């Protein structure tokens with residue numbers, strides 16, 4: 001077994017992204033190698049820079065055909081996409097939504113925007129996303145059925161949805177999670193913000209459950225500056241999302257009439273034009289990102305550092321490459337050394353249940369989340385610049 005120290009780790013990363021020692025290597029930077037500048041100029045010249053413009057529909061069509069979802073609604077960001085997706089599938093104030101503690105804050109913020117509460121279950125070592133065993137065992141020991149509703153025995157609240165996250169672009173166990181959600185009759189919402197370009201059994205992530213969301217923030221696989229999308233095969237959900245995200249305006253030629261408290265969550269045309277252009281590079285980005293992952297996998301093979309690889313039967317976009325150390329101390333030493341040497345690496349998010357706002361939420365045993373939170377490091381994962 002090879003022992004890779006922080007200095008060698010830095011060299012491994014520099015080998016792809018820049019050998020000169022003073023060059024800063026970010027974790028994930030966007031690449032603009034298509035016709036981004038031309039479409040931006042075209043969009044500005046058209047004067048349609050806000051929500052009404054042809055690029056929004058073109059971008060939505062591109063997302064639909066790439067993911068295979070029947071409907072796509074482009075939104076201002078991934079968090080707003082999650083918020084309206086949760087409302088569309090029926091999450092109401094005082095409800096509870098089961099999610100994972102190992103996720104980015106946006107997942108839980110969106111639940112709170114609905115005035116609902118998150119419930120945290122554990123993640124799986126195989127995929128870093130929601131663990132289906134943990135979900136099933138929490139539901140079985142903590143809920144009772146009351147008519148159509150599944151009720152948390154401890155709080156009396158209704159369980160309104162299950163919200164797993166496809167972590168770092170890897171698919172969680174969506175087949176089993178779908179089975180559980182059908183069995184207990186709860187909507188399955190997939191936070192696939194990190195997972196554009198990833199599939200499980202040849203099905204794009206975000207399309208397994210009732211509704212899914214994507215993000216096109218600057219650090220994601222493709223970017224629109226800021227942006228997101230809701231994808232679904234359910235026509236009723238799609239219409240609700242589109243309506244709510246467009247200030248709940250009633251279709252009409254002249255009058256301004258709104259039939260609910262809606263949101264100004266639609267993606268501006270200026271952002272959508274970038275998305276249209278970025279989508280042209282997506283296949284190339286995924287190929288390149290998967291080559292980077294291959295390279296890392298070889299480097300860490302038979303070493304003291306574990307390189308996290310895609311689960312069985314899946315194709316991951318390897319959004320953020322992930323390495324796992326033997327213990328927290330070794331992880332923290334590598335974290336400090338790389339960042340002190342202009343190579344950006346990052347520990348995962350602090351577990352949601354450890355944040356003040358979510359410290360009183362219901363939760364299961366979070367053994368795997370706790371363990372991996374302390375040993376994981378994300379390493380640079382951008383598409384390498386043209387050689």
Ligand SMILES: *Cc1c(COP(=O)(O)O)cnc(C)c1O
Pocket residue numbers: 077078079080103104106107165191193194215216217227228
């Ligand atoms: C990026 C991300 C989001 C959405 O983020 P926005 O910045 O609002 O687009 C949501 N959930 C997860 C897990 C994310 O990584």
